[in-house]
Amino acid sequence: MNPQCSECGLHYEREPGFFFGAMYISYAFSVAIFVAVGVALSFLGDFSLEIYLLAIIGVIALLLPFLFRYSRILFLYLFGGVDYEPAYKKKVSEVG
Numbered sequence: 001m002n003p004q005c006s007e008c009g010l011h012y013e014r015e016p017g018f019f020f021g022a023m024y025i026s027y028a029f030s031v032a033i034f035v036a037v038g039v040a041l042s043f044l045g046d047f048s049l050e051i052y053l054l055a056i057i058g059v060i061a062l063l064l065p066f067l068f069r070y071s072r073i074l075f076l077y078l079f080g081g082v083d084y085e086p087a088y089k090k091k092v093s094e095v096g
């Protein structure tokens with residue numbers, strides 16, 4: 001993850017350890033995936049517990065890069081006091 005925005009220079013880690021809170025969002029995503037894969041498998045057939053666990057762990061492992069990034073993005077939007085403002089760069093270049 002980049003330490004700051006290449007467009008506007010915003011430092012993403014608002015304070016030391018800021019992204020520890022993103023773990024809770026990542027956990028919520030993981031639980032949602034766990035339930036979704038479990039329910040999907042239960043509709044697809046009668047599988048053993050090992051198949052369920054392997055499928056769920058496999059899907060979560062595959063989605064880990066997305067979980068990592070999107071949980072941080074969501075946490076930054078919810079608790080970082082950051083809003084996306086498309087005109088920001090333009091404003092800066094007009095001023096400077």
Ligand SMILES: [Zn+2]
Nearest residue numbers: 005007008010
């Ligand atoms: Zn930016």
